[in-house]
Amino acid sequence: xxxxxxxxxxxxxxxxxxxxxxxxxxxxxxxxxxxxxxxxxxxxxxxxxxxxxxxxxxxxxxxxxxxxxxxxxxxxxxxxxxxxxxxxxxxxxxxxxxxxxxxxxxxxxxxxxxxxxxxxxxxxxxxxxxxxxxxxxxxxxxxxxxxxxxx
Amino acid sequence: xxxxxxxxxxxxxxxxxxxxxxxxxxxxxxxxxxxxxxxxxxxxxxxxxxxxxxxxxxxxxxxxxxxxxxxxxxxxxxxxxxxxxxxxxxxxxxxxxxxxxxxxxxxxxxxxxxxxxxxxxxxxxxxxxxxxxxxxxxxxxxxxxxxxxxxxxxxxxxxxxxxxxxxxxxxxxxxxxxxxxxxxxxxxxxxxxxxxxxxxxxxxxxxxxxxxxxxxxxxxxxxxxxxxxxxxxxxxxxxxxxxxxxxxxxxxxxxxxxxxxxxxxxxxxxxxxxxxxxxxxxxxxxxxxxxxxxxxxxxxxxxxxxxxxxxxxxxxxxxxxxxxxxxxxxxxxxxxxxxxxxxxxxxxxxxxxxxxxxxxxxxxxxxxxxxxxxxxxxxxxxxxxxxxxxxxxxxxxxxxxxxxxxxxxxxxxxxxxxxx
Numbered sequence: 083x084x085x086x087x088x089x090x091x092x093x094x095x096x097x098x099x100x101x102x103x104x105x106x107x108x109x110x111x112x113x114x115x116x117x118x119x120x121x122x123x124x125x126x127x128x129x130x131x132x133x134x135x136x137x138x139x140x141x142x143x144x145x146x147x148x149x150x151x152x153x154x155x156x157x158x159x160x161x162x163x164x165x166x167x168x169x170x171x172x173x174x175x176x177x178x179x180x181x182x183x184x185x186x187x188x189x190x191x192x193x194x195x196x197x198x199x200x201x202x203x204x205x206x207x208x209x210x211x212x213x214x215x216x217x218x219x220x221x222x223x224x225x226x227x228x229x230x231x232x233x
Numbered sequence: 234x235x236x237x238x239x240x241x242x243x244x245x246x247x248x249x250x251x252x253x254x255x256x257x258x259x260x261x262x263x264x265x266x267x268x269x270x271x272x273x274x275x276x277x278x279x280x281x282x283x284x285x286x287x288x289x290x291x292x293x294x295x296x297x298x299x300x301x302x303x304x305x306x307x308x309x310x311x312x313x314x315x316x317x318x319x320x321x322x323x324x325x326x327x328x329x330x331x332x333x334x335x336x337x338x339x340x341x342x343x344x345x346x347x348x349x350x351x352x353x354x355x356x357x358x359x360x361x362x363x364x365x366x367x368x369x370x371x372x373x374x375x376x377x378x379x380x381x382x383x384x385x386x387x388x389x390x391x392x393x394x395x396x397x398x399x400x401x402x403x404x405x406x407x408x409x410x411x412x413x414x415x416x417x418x419x420x421x422x423x424x425x426x427x428x429x430x431x432x433x434x435x436x437x438x439x440x441x442x443x444x445x446x447x448x449x450x451x452x453x454x455x456x457x458x459x460x461x462x463x464x465x466x467x468x469x470x471x472x473x474x475x476x477x478x479x480x481x482x483x484x485x486x487x488x489x490x491x492x493x494x495x496x497x498x499x500x501x502x503x504x505x506x507x508x509x510x511x512x513x514x515x516x517x518x519x520x521x522x523x524x525x526x527x528x529x530x531x532x533x534x535x536x537x538x539x540x541x542x543x544x545x546x547x548x549x550x551x552x553x554x555x556x557x558x559x560x561x562x563x564x565x566x567x568x569x570x571x572x573x574x575x576x577x578x579x580x581x582x583x584x585x586x587x588x589x590x591x592x593x594x595x596x597x598x599x600x601x602x603x604x605x606x607x608x609x610x611x612x613x614x615x616x617x618x619x620x621x622x623x624x625x626x627x628x629x630x631x632x633x634x635x636x637x638x639x640x641x642x643x644x645x646x647x648x649x650x651x652x653x
Binding site: 132133136137139140143146147158159161162163165166169170173174176177180181184185187188193225228229232 | 269270293294297
């Protein structure tokens with residue numbers, strides 16, 4: 083990657099890291115109480131509150147990983163930290179999406195959910211990791227750039 | 234004519250000069266990620282995320298989607314009422330009680346069960362436990378396990394936990410039997426063959442049979458007491474490490490260091506995943522189905538008023554169970570069934586919970602007790618096969634001591650917290 087791309091990556095992942103840290107801290111505080119829902123942001127842990135502190139620790143780690151990757155971002159070991167942080171977001175957000183899919187297929191009283199019920203399962207609020215997910219995908223661009231360099 | 238040692242080294246030199254390319258190796262991104270996942274500072278958060286993914290998938294696949302989504306409806310709303318209407322005999326008939334529904338007493342009247350957890354029949358509770366709950370839990374567990382294996386993450390997890398497991402006389406690769414036992418204790422006990430010394434095998438088998446619940450049991454626990462799962466696993470983990478530490482100090486023998494080969498990360502091959510999933514799940518079902526059904530028959534017979542064995546046992550053992558562990562005498566029947574299948578036993582606890590016989594803490598204690606009190610019959614048989622007689626007797630003796638001490642300790646903690 084060239085210098086401009088490195089600089090951009092540093093700024094981008096520093097901001098993303100700070101946001102992840104903030105989300106992680108919010109989830110940690112939420113896990114100490116009963117959680118909270120603020121607009122389209124949900125930090126209540128849903129049906130399984132035991133996942134909330136677990137998720138908080140992961141997102142805090144994601145924040146630290148991103149922030150520690152910023153210095154000398156183009157170096158392979160530093161880039162790997164940002165990649166790992168993104169993978170961790172994909173795991174947590176992927177499971178949040180999977181949870182919605184699993185809950186949206188069967189109906190309450192009937193075998194399968196109605197179309198309205200199915201679509202309603204995907205409506206907001208969403209957990210913080212879902213908001214981080216699209217922004218974490220930027221790392222794919224840097225991975226592809228690195229693959230080009232490796233060749 | 235044989236070569237001398239020097240000549241052999243010369244030959245090796247010549248071959249290596251012609252075949253090996255020397256130079257600086259440039260780390261790739263894959264290498265750097267592989268390194269990050271074995272260093273404790275970065276590897277532990279990744280491990281927490283991976284286990285989170287594993288567990289979330291397990292709960293949503295087995296619990297939300299299949300068991301709660303379809304199987305509960307199928308068994309409770311269709312299968313049970315249909316059997317209750319067509320099976321000959323009716324409520325109160327011994328054969329009907331054994332096969333379909335034992336019923337329960339409400340205000341002095343015997344009433345029919347409205348769910349398969351309470352019915353206790355071979356065709357109701359037995360089939361529901363196996364095909365309604367356990368099958369999906371096992372599928373989810375082995376799918377995730379095969380993925381982690383084939384990606385190459387398990388050896389990294391072994392490196393990460395190596396230091397901790399050394400404290401209890403084991404090494405990092407003991408995570409493989411432990412993880413396997415979370416699916417089913419039988420492959421877990423078999424996998425202890427990879428451990429180096431008799432001492433390590435003894436420690437691992439004893440700890441597995443006491444503190445590691447199988448996937449079937451986890452599936453049922455997740456269905457019955459999802460809000461307690463974190464506490465249950467924490468209690469079991471403390472017991473695993475605490476008693477492992479003590480056993481390591483008491484049991485003679487060596488716990489050697491090992492050098493682990495950590496393979497590179499690889500993209501899993503779908504065909505391999507499917508074949509592993511098929512082999513493991515089918516083997517599990519072959520072992521589990523007969524034992525669950527047999528368990529239902531035995532417990533059903535003991536429950537019959539004509540036999541009265543369960544009432545007698547509850548009367549005899551009730552005072553001990555209540556005073557030592559703080560659980561009611563009725564827990565004796567799940568404890569007996571647990572010797573055949575622990576998943577069936579936890580399912581039976583569900584029936585007692587719905588009848589309001591136990592407090593929340595008693596439910597927690599009973600579930601933990603069911604996990605630790607004795608391995609299921611299949612694991613028990615395998616322990617006899619895998620261990621020498623002296624070791625086997627040692628395992629059973631340790632097991633009895635651990636159950637009494639740890640079960641009692643949980644009761645004491647409950648009293649101190651004012652919840653027991």
